[in-house]
Amino acid sequence: MPPALQPQPEIITLEQYKALPENRRAEVFEGVLYDMASPSQIHQTLSMELSNILYNYIKSKNGVCQVFTAPFDVKLSDTPLTIVQPDIMVICDKEKLDGQRCNGAPDFIIEIVSPGNPSDDYIRKLYYYKNSGVREYWIVDPRRQKVIVYYLNQTDFEMETYTFQDNIKVNLYDDLYIDFSKLDLGDF
Numbered sequence: 576m577p578p579a580l581q582p583q584p585e586i587i588t589l590e591q592y593k594a595l596p597e598n599r600r601a602e603v604f605e606g607v608l609y610d611m612a613s614p615s616q617i618h619q620t621l622s623m624e625l626s627n628i629l630y631n632y633i634k635s636k637n638g639v640c641q642v643f644t645a646p647f648d649v650k651l652s653d654t655p656l657t658i659v660q661p662d663i664m665v666i667c668d669k670e671k672l673d674g675q676r677c678n679g680a681p682d683f684i685i686e687i688v689s690p691g692n693p694s695d696d697y698i699r700k701l702y703y704y705k706n707s708g709v710r711e712y713w714i715v716d717p718r719r720q721k722v723i724v725y726y727l728n729q730t731d732f733e734m735e736t737y738t739f740q741d742n743i744k745v746n747l748y749d750d751l752y753i754d755f756s757k758l759d760l761g762d763f
Contacts, residue, residue: 589656600646604699605655614645617717617760618662618687624758625685625715626663632751633665640667640682648676651707659700662687665747680708683747688716701725705732711747722755 586606595601600611614622622644630642643664651657664681666672671679684704686696696714704712705725712732714723720739725732726746737743737755745751 587656589650589653589658592656592658600660602660603656603658604703605657611660612689612691614662614687614689618689620760621687621715621717621758622662624760625753628753629663629665629683629745629751632748639669640665641669641672643677643681649681650676650678651680651703657703657707659703661685661700680704680710682709683711683713683745684709685713685715688714688718690718697723701732711745713743717760 584607587603587608588606592601592603592608600613602609602611626642626644632638633640633642643666645660645662647660647664649659649661649664651659658676661681661684663685664677665683666677666681668679668682671677671681686700688696693716701712701714708727710727712725714721714725716722722737722739722741722743724735724737724743724746727733739755739758739760741756742752742754745753
């Protein structure tokens with residue numbers, strides 16, 4: 576079929592997104608709805624371990640930032656509608672929270688790579704997070720046992736690559752490191 580005759584994806588509105596069934600896991604990129612797969616056991620284990628470290632650190636410092644885990648909506652753009660559900664996020668600007676979602680870029684996002692669609696985290700979300708102003712973005716890949724850290728340095732993302740044996744600095748904070756070799760990941 577010639578490109579002009581291919582069906583175009585339906586563009587949805589915020590109202591249509593809000594009307595989706597509560598148990599439907601989906602994200603919206605430029606108005607197009609994409610369903611998400613359920614997370615695996617290692618995905619959930621990593622999410623719990625990392626979110627607990629962040630939460631405990633912020634609490635111990637009486638910090639103003641809050642940690643949220645998926646499913647929690649982040650509306651990056653109204654036009655075109657772009658809504659994501661990062662695996663873990665730290666939000667320091669309470670004005671972005673409206674009781675239902677975060678409106679605007681979180682300060683820090685961690686995505687745990689799903690084997691079924693790794694390009695989402697490595698390419699698509701990197702593009703949107705960088706362009707929306709996320710200050711730090713980690714891609715945690717359990718299959719490859721790699722962590723890619725992107726952090727905003729002036730106007731561009733810097734990138735560092737680590738393994739699950741490394742002690743990794745959270746650039747958002749002066750004294751927070753996450754030692755992946757000490758995470759309790761069980762057998763995977």
